[in-house]
Amino acid sequence: MKKILEGSRAIAETVRNIGIDVISAYPITPQTHIVEDLAKLKADGEADYEYIRTESEFAAMSVLIGAAATGARTYTATSSQGLLLMTEVLFNAAGMRLPIVMTDANRAISGPINIWNDQQDAVTMRDAGWIMLYGEDNQETCDLHILAYKIAEKCLIPVVVNLDGFVLTHTVEQVDIAEAKLIKKYLPAFKATEKLDVKNPLTFGAFVTPGQYMEIRQELHDDLRASKKVMAREMLDFKKIFGRKLSLVEYYGAKDADTVVVAMGSVLGTIKEAVDELNKVGKKVGVVKISSLRPFPAEELLKLIGSKKQILVIDKSVSLGEEGILSGEIRRSFYGQSKAKIVGAIMGLGGRDITKEMIKQTIVTAKKTNEQTIFVGK
Amino acid sequence: MKILLTAKPGTTSLVKTGNWRESHYPEIDHEKCIGCGQCELACPEGICFKTGEQNSKGKFFYEKDLDYCKGCGICAEVCPVKAITMREEKK
Known part of the structure; x- marks a missing residue:
């Protein structure tokens, strides 16, 4: 449905429609409106995800690692210093091959402290093993979120969707918000092949010796490279269902x-x-x-x-x-x-x-x- | 993704971590051993164990498990009768 709304609200409504199980976040300018809107949707009974407001971004991403390991579809959003604070956990999310999706409202990094937009924050996680997407406007950013879950769950690689803080997050423009029914056609429910389950205990993120580490890292590297083909294919599929073009x-x-x-x-x-x-x-x-x-x-x-x-x-x-x-x-x-x-x-x-x-x-x-x-x- | 990244509980012991040992390993002189068990208590890896066998003096002597020993030498340090010697390991 076409709506005139703020970029953050558009992302929140899209994320709600995608059908998330667990959202965990900590507010930071200029991401705040996104997680605030998601909390409000939940409080108003218009969403059925678990919403966990943690004490820091480090904890927010850690909660999502746990949730994703149980097979849940997860989401968080952050910005700037918040992204830096969760850095250690970001590498783990990718290394553990958990299909977490995150929004980064791109903002400058301290110091000097500055809350306005540039793209310095996300590039610091360039080598963390995440897929990194960038939206030009609010419509494209919302669409990239839907695509993000598709690729993340197919490739078992987490995805960050970037949009320029304030320039997009706080700008009101027309966005066609994809309906939940339509999204379901494109994005089937996530079925984890392995998950945390009390009846069948498993260790996630286990320790490995020099004998195994390199092959595991190389596989993430190879799969990240191969995800480009998956993405190109999924972008074509996206156009068939939603009528809007996405491209690398x-x-x-x-x-x-x-x-x-x-x-x-x-x-x-x-x-x-x-x-x-x-x-x-x-x-x-x-x-x-x-x-x-x-x-x-x-x-x-x-x-x-x-x-x-x-x-x-x-x-x-x-x-x-x-x-x-x-x-x-x-x-x-x-x-x-x-x-x-x-x-x-x-x-x-x-x-x-x-x-x-x-x-x-x-x-x-x-x-x-x-x-x-x-x-x-x- | 083809490599399995999860592990079943209790599988840690399948990984023979003894190959991290840098340069020295303990050798226990069974005849000197008085079976006091100080080495077992002090070992951070729990690799010193009672064999259940007796030496000529009738003492139940101890043995080490090099599959997991890291070569720290604490056992040799605490042994009251100097029955444990750290030997250089040639790999």
Whole structure:
């Protein structure tokens, strides 16, 4: 049903419709409205999940590990410092192959303390073994949540769905909220092959010696890589049932572009506007949206824009002392296989606005610069 | 996912953790042993055990289980009659 509502509310209603067994969370700006709305739905008798408000994010994720091990479908949401606090547990969730789904309302990391949006928080968990998805707008973010459960439960790998804090979580726009009945058609009930059961005791997260550890880690690595194929297939299925397109990478703009901008998240809307205006005056510019940081669509990107002259990657995060996370990913994926000049622009840290004019200007700057990474603040 | 990540209860003992032992293992001189059981009490891994057999002096002597011994040497330290010697292990 189409509704005009806040991004957080849209996610909460979608999560409720997905049919969750256990939600455990701790509030943090700008994620708060999501878990507040989920608590309210439960309190108002409009949802039947167990809602556990823990004393910290570390505990929230730990509760979900226990719940997921019993075969329950689980959910949490967090942001920034909260995500950092649960880091240790995130690695365990992936290593134990529990299909937990989490929303991360992307926010800057302290210090200095800052509650506004950038994407530094989630990239710190890039190597935790989770699938990492990024929504451009509230509709896509809601849709990615439905997809997330499908992939998580098929691949037995947890999924984090990222959306830009405030920019999306606190923005009111139209979202078609998928009905529970329709979701059920796409996403059957989760049946764990192994679960905690008092009648048939099992140890989860058992200790392993050097004799077993490596193979288990390699299997997670291999399965995470293979999840890209599963995702591509599930995205097609998603369109059949919900009528909306999801994709690992999406191209927008002039077909014969020699310059391409690459980004993740809500900034894509602004970039598309800038690209439209540049295309109108005959500039050959395009933009690529990346929806998945893990698994990374390296081959897909190479096929799509490997032959371009100039690639400008806009990052709302930075591996301090080196470069933006996304530009680094693209540089390694393109190494030896593309002649494109790749420039990474760090923009929008700590909630700094990214305007159309800044993007247009940065496209020009990127052509001239000899630097691999530039900071663009105005 | 093909590797089974769960374990049945009581299966820990199937993992012979003795291969973590770094360099030394205990050797018990059965003739010197007085059967006091101090080694069994002190061992953090519970690998010193009463064999039920007697030496020439009629003492029920102790033995070690190297399948789980980590080679810490506490048994040798607490033995009141120095019946336990830590020997260098060549792997």
